[in-house]
Amino acid sequence: MRPSPLLLLLLTACLPEAKTAAxxxxxxxxxxxxxxxxxxxxxxxxxxxxxxRARRExxxxxxxxxxxxxxxxxxxAEVTPGQVLFRLDPRDLELALRAAEADVLSAExxxxxxxxxxxxxxxxxxxxxxxxxxxxxxxxxxxxATQRLAAARAQRDLARNRLDYAELRAPAGGxxxxxxxxxxxxxxxxxxxLRLADPAEREVLVQLPENAIGAARATARFWARPEVALPVQxxxxxxxxxxxxxxxxxxxxxPDAPDWARLGMxxxxxxxxxxxxxxxxxxxxxxxDRGQGPMVWRLTEQGRIEAAPVTVLGLSESMATIRTDxxxxxxxxxxxxxxxxxxxxxxxxxxxxxxxxx
Numbered sequence: 001m002r003p004s005p006l007l008l009l010l011l012t013a014c015l016p017e018a019k020t021a022a023x024x025x026x027x028x029x030x031x032x033x034x035x036x037x038x039x040x041x042x043x044x045x046x047x048x049x050x051x052x053r054a055r056r057e058x059x060x061x062x063x064x065x066x067x068x069x070x071x072x073x074x075x076x077a078e079v080t081p082g083q084v085l086f087r088l089d090p091r092d093l094e095l096a097l098r099a100a101e102a103d104v105l106s107a108e109x110x111x112x113x114x115x116x117x118x119x120x121x122x123x124x125x126x127x128x129x130x131x132x133x134x135x136x137x138x139x140x141x142x143x144x145a146t147q148r149l150a151a152a153r154a155q156r157d158l159a160r161n162r163l164d165y166a167e168l169r170a171p172a173g174g175x176x177x178x179x180x181x182x183x184x185x186x187x188x189x190x191x192x193x194l195r196l197a198d199p200a201e202r203e204v205l206v207q208l209p210e211n212a213i214g215a216a217r218a219t220a221r222f223w224a225r226p227e228v229a230l231p232v233q234x235x236x237x238x239x240x241x242x243x244x245x246x247x248x249x250x251x252x253x254x255p256d257a258p259d260w261a262r263l264g265m266x267x268x269x270x271x272x273x274x275x276x277x278x279x280x281x282x283x284x285x286x287x288x289d290r291g292q293g294p295m296v297w298r299l300t301e302q303g304r305i306e307a308a309p310v311t312v313l314g315l316s317e318s319m320a321t322i323r324t325d326x327x328x329x330x331x332x333x334x335x336x337x338x339x340x341x342x343x344x345x346x347x348x349x350x351x352x353x354x355x356x357x358x
Contacts, residue, residue, distance in 0.1 A: 029303060029347035035286065035334040037326050040279040046314035046321050050206030052222075052265045054197035055235075055253065057177065060085070064165040065189040066092055068181055075179050079170045079196070086168040086181070086193055093163040100156035107145070107152040114138075114145035174198045177263060202257040203235060204267045207247035209314070213237055217272035218252060222265055230254055230261070232269065279313060284320045287312070288337040297333035297340055298326065304343050305333060 066088040073085050121138040124130040178195035181187055204220055219229045232252035241248050252269055254261060261267075286296050287310070294312050297305040308330075314321040326332075331348065333340065340346070 027345065029345040030340070031349045032336060032340075032346045033334045034299060034331045034348045035283060037280050037282070037324065037328055037330045037332065039328050040281065040321075046212055046279075047268050047270045048206040048208060048212070048314065049266065049268050050204045052202055052254075052261055052263055052267055053205045053251070054174075054177075054199055054263055055201040055203050055251075057174075057195060057197035058171075059180070059192035060168065060171065060194050060196050061190050061192045062086065062088065062165065062168050062187055063189065064088060064093060064162040065187060065191075066166070067186045068183050068193070071179070071181075071183050073176050073194070075176055077176045078174075079176060080173050081170055083170045084167050085170055088166040088168075090163060090166045093159070093166055097156070097159040097163050100152070100159040103152040104149070104156045107149040111142070111145040111149040114142040118142040168193065170196065172196070172198065175263065197263060199263055201253070202261060202263065203251045203253040204232060204269055205249065205251055206269050207242070207245060208237070208250045209247055210241075211313070212271060213248060213250070219270050219272075220252065220254065220267045221270065222261065222267050224265055225260065229270075230257075279321060279323045280326075281319050281321050282332065283334045284315065284318055285335045286332055286337055287320045287322070294322070296322075296324075296326075297337050299331040299333070299346065299348065303345055303347070305340060305346055307342060308332070 068086055069089045070087040071085075072087070073079060073083075079085065118135075118138040118141070121130060121135040125132055125135040174196045175198075176194055177197045179193075180195065181191070181193040187193065214234075218232050218234065220232045221229050232254055235251045235253045237251075238249040282296065287294055289295065290307075292307075293309055295307045295309050298308040299305055308324065308326055310322040310324045310326075312320060312322055333346065
């Protein structure tokens with residue numbers, strides 16, 4: 001017997017209300033700025049900016065203290081060996097010399113008297129008129145007076161030398177790269193007053209990170225002549241890293257440096273790449289690290305992102321030089337990489353970035 005429609009209606013009313021949960025809506029794609037990988041030339045490696053310095057430079061100091069009466073050279077001047085650079089006020093030094101000369105005259109008179117006394121006591125002791133002890137005392141007095149005379153003469157020579165040191169002369173030829181004292185200033189003995197550099201041998205001083213030490217080949221480009229690339233050679237690397245920067249001071253010599261490569265110019269050292277993986281320059285904001293090493297977000301064809309590991313070769317204020325296996329033209333997230341998660345859906349937006357991955 002079939003149930004009546006009324007019974008079916010009552011049974012349906014007694015059943016609990018069915019709960020139908022709608023599937024969660026997928027999060028919309030997040031808009032991101034992107035950039036494309038542009039590989040550097042095959043032999044291009046990291047770059048580091050430094051300055052042109054002389055291989056030999058020294059702070060020249062006065063060998064006598066006093067008030068500077070005259071400065072005879074200007075910053076950047078070319079000097080020759082023996083050229084007068086500074087003059088001290090010589091009056092105090094002249095007085096010291098006169099005092100030393102007077103001491104010599106006094107010591108000479110005392111020594112002469114002591115020697116004569118020793119000679120007379122020698123004759124007296126031979127005749128038996130005085131005791132031997134008396135003669136020995138006169139001999140000791142004569143020897144002491146002679147030594148005091150030698151000391152006085154040495155002090156006189158030293159005072160004479162100090163008077164000669166009132167004129168500071170260039171120890172060698174070179175160019176004045178810094179003035180450290182001015183006329184009217186009182187300086188102590190040994191205080192540096194200028195810096196002198198020999199421009200014959202020039203080199204580029206840069207700060208290298210740990211992974212760039214030992215580069216075999218490098219070239220230098222100059223801000224004043226960007227079209228010229230000069231070969232350079234790594235001459236020396238500091239034995240210890242800088243305590244603050246954790247970089248090593250390195251000097252690259254410039255063989256046969258041209259005349260226009262002047263001291264103090266800005267130069268960029270380009271190291272040759274040592275790996276087969278190509279290098280690229282990307283915005284610094286595209287680089288991030290989640291504990292597994294440096295990486296970037298690569299955009300897939302499905303509109304999602306995935307991590308791609310990279311090797312950092314160098315960093316600048318806004319750009320990073322990396323080595324990567326990503327092919328040229330690969331799009332990566334250029335900004336806000338730390339706000340994304342693997343597999344997130346993204347939507348590229350048109351934006352012109354200042355360091356277009358060249």
